[in-house]
Amino acid sequence: MGDEALTRLGWTPARAAAAPPVPDRGAVGRVERVDRGWCRVAGAFGSVHVRTLREGAVGAVGEVAVGDWVVLSGLGGDEGSPTVAVAAVLERTTALVRRATGRVTAPQVLAANIDVVLVVHGLHVEPHLGLVERELVVAHDAGAEPVVVLTKADVNADAPAAGRALAAELLDVNVLVASATTGEGLDTVRAAVRDRTFVLLGPSGAGKSTLANALLGSASQRIGAVREGDGQGRHTTSASQLIVVPGGGVCIDTPGIREVGLFGADDGLAAVFADVEALAEACRFDDCAHTVEPGCAVQGGVEPGRLARWRALRAELDEVDDALTAAERRSRRRHR
Ligand SMILES: Nc1nc2c(ncn2[C@@H]2O[C@H](COP(=O)(O)OP(=O)(O)OP(=O)(O)O)[C@@H](O)[C@H]2O)c(=O)[nH]1
Ligand SMILES: [Mg+2]
Ligand SMILES: [Zn+2]
Structure with missing residues (x-):
């Protein structure tokens, strides 16, 4: 354990150089999950629950996002000990941001410090160009590399043609066609995310968690059936979750979003x-x-x-x- 665990979480010498000093009984960690009032942080110490403080304080609700690097203080007590706190949130290099639901003027960070955004759509339905473009806008705006993955290739009679048709509508975007069920095309997806932090973005039922499990080589994420008729998902994944990929890299699975609201994504729009x-x-x-x-x-x-x-x-x-x-x-x- 120790530094190796941090490296697996995506810690680099460049991040270490930019990090603030770590206090006694403190450590650097990465936010794996954010829940109401709590977040879970992983590091060389393992994984701890940390209370997210009242609004306005460091580590407050809405201030830490999955993928954030934080400095914890007060470690070494009991699990869940209220003395463990977020002492600092490290400056983000990239952030996937959407407009918070129901609040026009508030942004919400879906994932922080990501290198690649996998825009995932299932070939059980016709890929929705408008949604793909919208997701590409936020992906570009995040400062990350966007890659489109059309999954469930096994249920489409001509999946490669569907991939080519979508690619032809987009400017310079890598469009990959894959199936988590048969494994076809997974090598190209693996190559696109190897040793990097990647986030899966796309509508509910697209097959994000199934793809995550295939890339992780384990049944880490729960998957759920889509509705008969319209092929929409049932919002099986309810909170974003960061998981270390055994072969190198870090995966962030997110709950399906029907339509990602834009917030200050002018650069992303200009790129797409x-x-x-x-x-x-x-x-x-x-x-x-x-x-x-x-x-x-x-x-x-x-x-x-x-x-x-x-x-x-x-x-x-x-x-x-x-x-x-x-x-x-x-x-x-x-x-x-
Ligand atoms: N045939 C086929 N079915 C798939 C594939 N990938 C996912 N599915 C199915 O699609 C359904 C939805 O999969 P999930 O992985 O739960 O979808 P999700 O995008 O994570 O959905 P949310 O968590 O609700 O956002 C499940 O019934 C999966 O078994 C695939 O490659 N081929
Ligand atoms: Mg899911
Ligand atoms: Zn004009």
Whole structure:
């Protein structure tokens, strides 16, 4: 144990160099799971439950995310001892962020310090291009490498064609086709995530946990059947979970999200729709909305469906910006 355990969790010399000093009876660890009032942290000491403190304090609810590196203090007591606390959260190198549900102006970190985002969709249904693009936007915006995995290839008569068709709609994204059941294509998925921290993102029933188990070589994650008829999942995974991959790497399985809400993901949108943003440079008006403006370079240059999808995501980001500005204005008035 010791440093080896930390290395398996993804600890690197670069992170060590950037880490704050560790107190007596303290240690560095990585957040495996976050629950209401508690989080679970793994490290050279094993794995401990740590109470997440009241809002505003270090390690407060919403402040630690799965994948975070933290400095713990007060170790060495009983398991679950209230003296164990998060003394510091290390600066994140990457973060997968969505808009918190029901709160327009609040972000939620789905996973921290990730290298790769696997955007997972099941070939038991037609891949939903709009959802894939939305997930690619947050993946790009996270600062991580996005990779699309079309799983359940075994239930699709022409899975490779489905993969090619989706890839043709996307700019420069690696689209892998695999089956957790037959094992086909898993080697390419393994190669894409080896020795890295990766997160599985996608709708419920896509097959994320089944894929995680296949990559882990164990039945770590519970899996659940999809509904007959529409092929939707039943939200089997209820909380994100970080698991060390025996062959090297760290897997974060997440609960299925039907539609990832965007929050401040302008860079991600610019990356996924680089064609739109490049053409916009040539529009006559700087504030061209690419709808009816004369001299618009985008309208004729991008396929209408793609432009409509870009416009919807752009509008969603603008809506969040407007809400943030309004909230800021309100709070400024209150503090006057
Ligand atoms: N035929 C086939 N079925 C699969 C494959 N992968 C997953 N499934 C099935 O798809 C269903 C959903 O799988 P899960 O792994 O639980 O899906 P999930 O994405 O984790 O869903 P949530 O946890 O609800 O977000 C289960 O019935 C699995 O057995 C596959 O490669 N082939
Ligand atoms: Mg699951
Ligand atoms: Zn335009």
